[in-house]
Amino acid sequence: MGPRYCVLYLIGYIVTLSIFGTAVSAKTIFLEENAPTLEEINFMKKYGYLQEVPLSVSTTYTSQSVAGAVAKMQSFAGLPPTGYLDDETRKLFKRRRCGVKDIETKSSAHRRKRYILQQGWGRKAITYRVLNGTSTLSKSRVETLMRTGLEVWAPHAGLDFRRVERSKADIEVSFASKDHGDGFPFDGPGRVVAHAFPPPHGAMHFDDDEIWGDEPGEDDDDITDFFAVAVHEIGHALGLSHSNVKASVMYPYYQVPVEKLHEDDIMGMQALYLKEDVHSPAAAAEARTESAVLSRSSTAPRFTRPDSESAEDDENDVPDLCYTNYDTIQVLQGKIYVFEEEWVWVLSERKQIVEGYPKRFHEVFIGLPRHINVIRTIYEKRNGHIVVFSGRSYWEFSARFRLVKRGRITEYKIPQVPELTTVFVSNYNNKTYLIEYERYWRYDEATRTMDRGYPKEMSAWRNVPYPVDAAIIWKEDTYFFRGPRFWRFDNAQIRAHEYYPLPTAQIWFPCPSTPDMMQYTANDEP
């Protein structure tokens, strides 16, 4: 990208601001003083926060899209998503980190739990080979550290790693600098220190312009710990993407020491490698033990069994309402419906589960096709009908929960989005809000038209991290839910009330207090 483009960008930026000058919020005016440098723009593009656009004269980023990208980057790094380039945020551009993208534009659409999956190797026996070492670490030392690093992951996926000397291996480890032939040149000392490719490629590259060390001490700032970086890159070579959980190994920024995997890393591995053999009783038992171990800590979402069919008639397989991420929550006919896996709970008031629940939602929504094994988006229309969304279709039910019709989401006058995450009708303006991951539309059911100016970015709902799992109106207030937390929204101020988030389980459901729940009173992950 040449300097010419830089000039065009800056002009575009200023023009955009002055044209929409009167309409922009305080946030964007901040940004005018804090416009990102070309280098910072490139960073946000490289890691997937800012959309790549083809180079042309008319190409500019609006201040709004830049603020959105900054907010996304902040929230991924665990900073408050203000959209504003403060000093703390600017440090991110300079930190040592992995060169792999944070946001995969395609796969992020299918991302649900916090870890992100690509694909695994589809087998348990995996070979690795160390091609060379670096000036400060011999090849044989690298081999030893690699073996230890692989052993960190192996037990969680039942993997068996074997080192090979000469033949081509699944995972090939090498040190290289600058342009090294794969289209992802390294950048000299600092910043990007390594990258790795997911299966079936599997290569792991370490930047030879770093000074690589073996357990460097606290003050050895210039030395990069090979083991810490290797454990992270192995995660990629086995199929994991970056996680926004700061304590996880798959967090993209360099952190030392790496001593063990976080639950988030472990669940990603299990989902990638324990899926195929869940039919073997041994594996199922193993998965259940893991589940028991994990559910003891409320910081971890409950381990989701990949195969729920085999769980038929087993009472113990109902997820624990107190230890889970909910697929969605909605208010239907004045009651709170909570969906997780194939189950639904109904609460008449906060903390009062209606007798007979949980039930399988197929017993409640008669006529919903069997292949729909999860409900993530549901809402009650103003005419009392209930609509379930799945993929690009919807199923509409009468107020007595009988299937009325099936339709396509394009009937809501929105484009073919991959999936809606949340739909709700606001009591503030009686409009239907259709939320995708990072954008939302406002639809008028009375006139069957989309309101002008949509989609808008989710960052407009200030202090509510997104994507959200659910949004509901309860006793005239609007609530957003995400993972284990919820926020009450102030429609007048257009931001979450200041005392939020709070833990969902303890406040909405009959769940005992835990010491860990206090960490859900801040917006930071996990």
Ligand SMILES: *[C@@H]1O[C@H](CO)[C@@H](O)[C@H](O)[C@H]1NC(C)=O
């Ligand atoms: C290590 O091997 C890779 C791949 O063959 C090569 O590109 C790189 O230059 C080698 N690095 C060193 C330091 O010899």
Ligand SMILES: *[C@@H]1O[C@H](CO)[C@@H](O)[C@H](O)[C@H]1NC(C)=O
């Ligand atoms: C929304 O609909 C309700 C019920 O029909 C009505 O009472 C209320 O005035 C409407 N609110 C707005 C803002 O249109």
Ligand SMILES: [Zn+2]
């Ligand atoms: Zn990485």
Ligand SMILES: [Zn+2]
């Ligand atoms: Zn490379």
